[in-house]
Amino acid sequence: MKVALLISLRMSLTVFLLFLLLIPGVVAQDGWAVNYNSKSVCTLKGSALSMECTYTPPSNHSVQKAFWTKELVTSGSEPPDLSDDPEYRGRVQYLGDEHRDCSLRFKNVTETDQSKYYFIFITNQPGGKYQGAGGVDLSVTDLQVEVPERVIAGDNVTLTCKTTCSLTVRPTFTWYRNGSSLSSSTDQLHLQPVSSDNKDRYHCAVLGQNSPEVTLNVRYGPKRVSVSISPSGEILEGWSVTLTCSSDANPPVQNYTWFNGTSIVGKGETYTMKKISSVDSGEYKCRSSNEHGEKFSEAVTLNVLYPPRNVRATSIRAPDSKSETLTCSSDANPPVQNYNWFKEGGSSPVGSGHSYMALQSGSYYCVAQNEHGSQKSAAVTVKVNPNNILVVVTGVVVGLGVVVAGAVFFYCRHVRKSKQQHLARVGDLDY
Numbered sequence: 001m002k003v004a005l006l007i008s009l010r011m012s013l014t015v016f017l018l019f020l021l022l023i024p025g026v027v028a029q030d031g032w033a034v035n036y037n038s039k040s041v042c043t044l045k046g047s048a049l050s051m052e053c054t055y056t057p058p059s060n061h062s063v064q065k066a067f068w069t070k071e072l073v074t075s076g077s078e079p080p081d082l083s084d085d086p087e088y089r090g091r092v093q094y095l096g097d098e099h100r101d102c103s104l105r106f107k108n109v110t111e112t113d114q115s116k117y118y119f120i121f122i123t124n125q126p127g128g129k130y131q132g133a134g135g136v137d138l139s140v141t142d143l144q145v146e147v148p149e150r151v152i153a154g155d156n157v158t159l160t161c162k163t164t165c166s167l168t169v170r171p172t173f174t175w176y177r178n179g180s181s182l183s184s185s186t187d188q189l190h191l192q193p194v195s196s197d198n199k200d201r202y203h204c205a206v207l208g209q210n211s212p213e214v215t216l217n218v219r220y221g222p223k224r225v226s227v228s229i230s231p232s233g234e235i236l237e238g239w240s241v242t243l244t245c246s247s248d249a250n251p252p253v254q255n256y257t258w259f260n261g262t263s264i265v266g267k268g269e270t271y272t273m274k275k276i277s278s279v280d281s282g283e284y285k286c287r288s289s290n291e292h293g294e295k296f297s298e299a300v301t302l303n304v305l306y307p308p309r310n311v312r313a314t315s316i317r318a319p320d321s322k323s324e325t326l327t328c329s330s331d332a333n334p335p336v337q338n339y340n341w342f343k344e345g346g347s348s349p350v351g352s353g354h355s356y357m358a359l360q361s362g363s364y365y366c367v368a369q370n371e372h373g374s375q376k377s378a379a380v381t382v383k384v385n386p387n388n389i390l391v392v393v394t395g396v397v398v399g400l401g402v403v404v405a406g407a408v409f410f411y412c413r414h415v416r417k418s419k420q421q422h423l424a425r426v427g428d429l430d431y
Helices: 002-022 386-430
Strands: 026-029 032-036 040-044 049-051 053-056 063-069 092-094 104-106 115-123 129-131 136-141 144-146 157-162 173-177 188-191 201-206 218-230 241-250 255-260 263-267 270-273 282-290 293-296 300-302 304-316 324-333 338-343 355-358 362-370 373-376 380-382
Touching: 032 129, 040 049, 049 136, 053 115, 063 092, 144 201, 157 173, 157 201, 218 282, 218 293, 218 300, 241 255, 241 282, 241 300, 304 362, 304 380, 324 338, 324 362, 324 380, 355 362
Parallel strands: 040 136, 304 373
Antiparallel strands: 026 032, 032 053, 049 104, 063 115, 092 104, 115 129, 115 136, 144 157, 157 188, 173 201, 218 241, 241 270, 255 263, 255 282, 282 293, 282 300, 304 324, 324 355, 338 362, 362 373, 362 380
């Protein structure tokens, strides 16, 4: 009976020890035990963290030293105390005691702190050294804002505050836009809808630690499309002229098409006419396009200026006319400002204006001029009968005589009438 009871007690103890070994974080051996509350912990770079654990020494042992280390004991030597390591000095604090609590506190965690840590205690008995197997894995992470890979203007967008491991302490998130806090307190920030002009800066924060700022790379079709002309100002025929199309788009405009009126005249961001002529005058516009749309610019007017050309003198004789009228025509931009008439063989003009009445026979030509130059017409020959000239001159003289005589007659009549009226008024006064 005693033997059976002894066997039963031994089996119960064995089952109990096996049960302890099956509990996560519990390492027990002949009365020695270490229990890590968590086998792995995750924290943010720069934050503080506590590794919590409990331990149990044998009943007849008194703990002389308890500490944490990064080394697994494989021999009889004593591993280094973490608190004595220069890299940890002042940043770790043993919170435990010499009876049960073996918690460790980290401050200002760095990326190099990522490692496995073990608790060890030493008693006053020979061979009284015990290390908790398994240890605690410390993972160190930072915050990153995850932005959708592709954002198009008008989309609803969700930003996510992410870590590379799951934080041990359940965090409260804070979101910021351009440095000002927002109302969202979860790991996600919802934006709806986003504009193509969105240049805001976003970041998240947890436990006083901030993520890097991010901006949205919003994609959109062309907008604010415009055309510039170089050189600016007046354009003269023969010059080299370049039109440039500007636009705002993301991704940048991939295709530019140039129009003169409704006709396509070129491709590319610029359109150059190396030796422009008057036929190139007109209204130009560009069409900008990318994968998200297209847009036309407002039309710009290209007005090519040039000096007179195709200058011609024509002769017109009316059936009852005793002279010939010469008319000068030309093509110019701006229109001709001055016409001068010359008789071949002479150096001075004989007349000016768009038309000229030739009273003498001879060859005449006109010179048309604007601010950009002048051109001479071919000469035209005029034949005038001298007798016709005499008749014209006589008629002019006679006509002038009649006009003068009429004027004298009416003047004398007016004077006589005025005298009569004066005498009549004087007689009335005498009476």
